[in-house]
Amino acid sequence: MAIQWFPGHMNKAKKELEERLGSIDVVIEMLDARLPGSSANPMIARLARGKPALKVLNKQDLADPAATEQWLQWYRKQPGTQAIGLDASDSAPAQKLVAACRELAPNRGGIDKPLRVVICGIPNVGKSTLINSLMGKRIAKTGNEPGITKGQQRIMLADDIELFDTPGMLWPKIIVPQGGFNLAASGAVGRNALDEEEVVLELLLYLMKRYATELDARYKVGEIADLQDWQLLELIGKKRGAVLSGGRINIQKAAEIVLTDFRDGNIGRISLERPEEWAAWEKAAKEHEVLRAAQKENARLEREEKKKGVRK
Ligand code: G4P
Numbered sequence: 001m002a003i004q005w006f007p008g009h010m011n012k013a014k015k016e017l018e019e020r021l022g023s024i025d026v027v028i029e030m031l032d033a034r035l036p037g038s039s040a041n042p043m044i045a046r047l048a049r050g051k052p053a054l055k056v057l058n059k060q061d062l063a064d065p066a067a068t069e070q071w072l073q074w075y076r077k078q079p080g081t082q083a084i085g086l087d088a089s090d091s092a093p094a095q096k097l098v099a100a101c102r103e104l105a106p107n108r109g110g111i112d113k114p115l116r117v118v119i120c121g122i123p124n125v126g127k128s129t130l131i132n133s134l135m136g137k138r139i140a141k142t143g144n145e146p147g148i149t150k151g152q153q154r155i156m157l158a159d160d161i162e163l164f165d166t167p168g169m170l171w172p173k174i175i176v177p178q179g180g181f182n183l184a185a186s187g188a189v190g191r192n193a194l195d196e197e198e199v200v201l202e203l204l205l206y207l208m209k210r211y212a213t214e215l216d217a218r219y220k221v222g223e224i225a226d227l228q229d230w231q232l233l234e235l236i237g238k239k240r241g242a243v244l245s246g247g248r249i250n251i252q253k254a255a256e257i258v259l260t261d262f263r264d265g266n267i268g269r270i271s272l273e274r275p276e277e278w279a280a281w282e283k284a285a286k287e288h289e290v291l292r293a294a295q296k297e298n299a300r301l302e303r304e305e306k307k308k309g310v311r312k
Helices: 007-021 042-047 065-076 093-104 127-135 177-186 196-210 212-219 229-239 251-263 275-311
Strands: 026-032 053-058 081-085 115-120 139-141 153-158 161-165
Touching (some): 007 042, 007 115, 053 093, 065 081, 093 127, 093 153, 093 161, 115 127, 127 153, 177 196, 177 275, 196 212, 196 229, 229 251
Parallel strands (some): 026 053, 026 115
Antiparallel strands (some): 153 161
């Protein structure tokens, strides 16, 4: 799968985050509630190992509430981890963050031991929207403090809780193919990174499995059990007037309609993965990686053997 990759930016972000983490008590990772597994950046978990973690499942207004509940339970079972659902309509996000952070770091707090928190997340999870809403409250500039860049903005979540934004950009790392499709469907991966039609067909396959009623309510497609994904896309195109001269379906247009509807929540509250699905995809991807590494190593050894043979 062709995915855009930005190693330069990532390395800079990684270094800066690593430096920052030294003086941080809680690491908040913002995730897209519709695709928590795919929108997580494994590098954050690796760098923050051992630090209390708060997973914020954002855009919960767009996600399937039952799936969000499953994800929250799943994260809360992990050691040193708390999880909350959130969306931009929440009038008091700071209170939720404060409560979760205090629970995660009960020994910090008070004026002489302020609780320091960093917030990170891949682009498009809604980090700027949340920060803007928090900034409306209280902002303080930083002075000379170890591990904290001078002049950097910090948000006072409470008198003794300081929130710092992640320096640099943390791009998603695509570790499982389904994750790539889900990130693209959500809009987190640029338009040119993946074939839009392929993304929509994957999206439709999942919706046909889990959200057939919602599909019918939106597109009046009737019974879809016997349809293939591409047949459904054509049917949606036809129903929506995405038709070219001669009556051919404009597939590109049909794909855009479905994608926009999904992103805007017009098909309903939809989640593209459940914890057990994500775990299975991840396991398969890791096994595939191990197999590929073994095949590569075998090929390398064979080449070396051949070289030795030629020399003899
Ligand atoms: P980022 O900093 O993590 O990259 O994300 P940002 O806040 O820019 O948000 C990305 C998009 O997601 C924005 O839409 C924003 O309005 C939307 N968004 C953020 N939080 C929520 C939420 O909780 N629920 C929903 N439904 N949407 C949310 P956009 O189309 O890119 O821009 P605009 O519509 O705000 O102009």
